[in-house]
Amino acid sequence: MDIVVKRIAIIPARGGSKRIKNKNILIFFSKPLIAWTILAAKKSNLFHRILVSTDDLKIARIAKKYGAEVPFLRKKNYDDMTPVSKATIDSFKNAKQFWKEDYDTVVQLMANCPLRTARDIINSVRIFEKEKRNFQISCFKFGWMNPWWAFIKKKNKVFPLFPAQIKKRSQDLPNLYCPTGAIWIASSKYLLKAKTFYGENFTFEPIDWKRAVDIDDHDDLNFAKIVKKLK
Numbered sequence: 001m002d003i004v005v006k007r008i009a010i011i012p013a014r015g016g017s018k019r020i021k022n023k024n025i026l027i028f029f030s031k032p033l034i035a036w037t038i039l040a041a042k043k044s045n046l047f048h049r050i051l052v053s054t055d056d057l058k059i060a061r062i063a064k065k066y067g068a069e070v071p072f073l074r075k076k077n078y079d080d081m082t083p084v085s086k087a088t089i090d091s092f093k094n095a096k097q098f099w100k101e102d103y104d105t106v107v108q109l110m111a112n113c114p115l116r117t118a119r120d121i122i123n124s125v126r127i128f129e130k131e132k133r134n135f136q137i138s139c140f141k142f143g144w145m146n147p148w149w150a151f152i153k154k155k156n157k158v159f160p161l162f163p164a165q166i167k168k169r170s171q172d173l174p175n176l177y178c179p180t181g182a183i184w185i186a187s188s189k190y191l192l193k194a195k196t197f198y199g200e201n202f203t204f205e206p207i208d209w210k211r212a213v214d215i216d217d218h219d220d221l222n223f224a225k226i227v228k229k230l231k
Contacts, residue, residue, distance in 0.1 A: 007125070008095060008103040009047040010088050011037055011068065013111040015056030019217040024054075024111045025062050026221075029228060033215070034059065036114035038066040043118035046125055047107070049099070053091035071098050084110070084181075085196050092188065105129075106188050108197065110181030112215040115228060120207050124183045127205055134190040135202035138183040140212040142176045177204050180212035 013034050017023040025032040031039075034052070041050045052063035052070045060070040072094055074087060088108045096102055107125065109116070116138075128136045148168070150161040160166040165173055183205075184197045194200065213224045 006103070007047050007105040007107060008049045008051060008092065009041045009107045009109055010091055010095075011041070011050070011052045011063070011109050011111050012084050012087050012091070013052055013054045013056075013059050013063070014074065014087070015054065015059055020215070020221060022058075023215065024059055028114055028221075028224070032062050032066075033114055034063060034111040035066040037109050037111050037116070038063060038068045040116060040118045040121060041109055042067050044121040044125075046122065048101070048103070049095065051091060051095055052111075053087055071095075083196070084108075085184075089191060089195060092191070103188050106186050106191055108181075108184040108186075110214065113180065113182040113211075113213065114215070115211045115213050115224060116182040116207065117211060120211055121183055124185060124205055124207070128185045133185075133201075133203060134187045135194070135197050135199045136183075136185040136205050137179050137197055137202060138181075138207050138212065139177040139179045139204040140209040141206055142178060143209060146170055146173070147176050148173045177206060179204065180207070181214050182207060182212055 011034065013024040020026065024034045028036065038050060041047060050068045052060065052068040053074050054060055054070065055074040060073065063070050074091065092106055124136065124138060148162050148165040151158040152161055186197050186199065190199055210227050210230065213220065213227055215221050215224050
């Protein structure tokens, strides 16, 4: 019988990023980008395994250096079209088979979210378990950039995306939230069944916007550097 342990952290980190070359291992404040996520996961002391899912040998070597496990390389689902949750689920299945272990909870931590802390991970997992949730996705609340006031531009004309809200004061409008890849959590049983973290009755759990930054392009990278200096 497989040994049943509590939690596994899976950090998807494919090679071949296009918008920023070698994004997952670029140096961000003296450490490779992926190192920030590995170290936060380790510091949380929540995980039986911290697995980096990658197709890239260089990423694998760096991940091991900072304390993650990379017992196998990703043989599929490393193109830029496959949903990251599919790669995470496949890696989870491979981990179960490789270590002959089962896990109650899968926590996906994206390598391009270096500002998320161990405390953020701890708080998110505690809420997930206390509320007995099946799927929980990290998010942040929109602040000064208010989507209710968004416009679409067509040729030389602009049109409000939400006409009924455009004349309302911000304090009179409901809060809006945006998902971030920082901390996605799922019950392993339900994740395998749904094949997505957006499973039935999924919910959002906010984290501070300063720690929710996803780095996808150079503008994001510059923004993350500014926010990092504020901390």
